[in-house]
Amino acid sequence: MNIIESAIWQVESNLRTLMSLEAIADRIGVTPAYLTRAFTLVTGHSLMRYARARRLSEAARILALGVPDILNLALDMGYGSHEAFTRAFRDHFGITPETVRDGRSTAKLELTEPLAMDKPLELSLAAPLIEQRSALRLAGLIKTFPMKEIATIPALWPAFDAVQDLIADRVSPPRYFGASLSFSEERGCEYMAALEVTSFAAQPKEINTATVPAATYAIFRQPGHITLMRPTIMSIWQDWLQNSGYQAAEAPLIEYYPPEFDGQTGNGGFEIWLPVRQS
Structure with a gap:
């Protein structure tokens, strides 16, 4: 598993934890600066924006099931309060968690799916x-x-x-x-x-x-x-x-x-x- 795949794995296996860039880099064994550069160059995405989008997308799916206690969901997703979770959710999706829960649907949300690391095109690169x-x-x-x-x-x-x-x-x-x-x-x-x-x-x-x-x-x-x-x-x-x-x-x-x-x-x-x- 390469660095990029390892980073995606860390995000996906810790969706309910607000892991910092430093924590992810430490688990992979590289510096935060190295990981930021590698992830962006290969995927075209910011690692931490991706991690945030994946976490909130997972939360949105749970909300659409009609979860009664948003505070408990917020705490379960690693946020310290209902207010912090609502602010992050609204900033990302433009609506409140209550709206998604009450509507029982994510149809109008732009959810972020897990990144799939497609095999690069078969390039005939000469040895450098x-x-x-x-x-x-x-x-x-x-x-x-x-x-x-x-x-x-x-x-x-x-x-x-x-x-x-x-x-x-x-x-x-x-x-x-x-x-x-x-x-x-x-x-x-x-x-x-x-x-x-x-x-x-x-x-x-x-x-x-x-x-x-x-x-x-x-x-x-x-x-x-x-x-x-x-x-x-x-x-x-x-x-x-x-x-x-x-x-x-x-x-x-x-x-x-x-x-x-x-x-x-x-x-x-x-x-x-x-x-x-x-x-």
């Missing part, structure tokens, strides 16, 4: 190159995407295209990178669309800058279409990583777009640079 790379100076646009908006990250690239001509001191030929700079359950994913540059000194105020520290990377070349980005990352995390003798290091995940990549058609291939360390 394991290489030490020096620090990257990147200039472009940085935006923090809340966990519920992770799927909208590609929308940053058109905004980057509109300002990229302002970027000074770019490496020649141009080297385009996407960098997932950080992941946090509270803040989301801090993502950067960027060009590599030799200096930050002449960058205009409209341009964000970041330095990605030197790291050892497993570099995967994907010759296919850009829509293979998610399946490629899933294959790396679910298949290669757990059998490789390496662990993902807590450093930015890098997307590299080579000169032959066509941003208009999505053709030309790309690379995923996964920072790693020996297990």
Whole structure:
């Protein structure tokens, strides 16, 4: 069982416990930051938002059976009071627990079902190159995407295209990178669309800058279409990583777009640079 499957198992087997991110990570044997990043990259969901949605969906099903005592249900689901449970339930579904109980139905609710970890597409990824790379100076646009908006990250690239001509001191030929700079359950994913540059000194105020520290990377070349980005990352995390003798290091995940990549058609291939360390 890999890290993602283990996290889902912890959620499903503890639906009536308000487990913290730290508690789930501790049971799996990884850090909270590592688990947050891995779960989001593979599933496209926030782990704690998923856990909350699953717990409240289970509660909604019980309420629809006509449970008479909502306080006892609240306590049984790990909430400290009727008020805390009602607030969480209303924030998530837009109606009160009493409404669901009295209506004896969940038909109008958007319930969250258990995540099924589908087998990644049969990708013919070549074995990665394991290489030490020096620090990257990147200039472009940085935006923090809340966990519920992770799927909208590609929308940053058109905004980057509109300002990229302002970027000074770019490496020649141009080297385009996407960098997932950080992941946090509270803040989301801090993502950067960027060009590599030799200096930050002449960058205009409209341009964000970041330095990605030197790291050892497993570099995967994907010759296919850009829509293979998610399946490629899933294959790396679910298949290669757990059998490789390496662990993902807590450093930015890098997307590299080579000169032959066509941003208009999505053709030309790309690379995923996964920072790693020996297990």
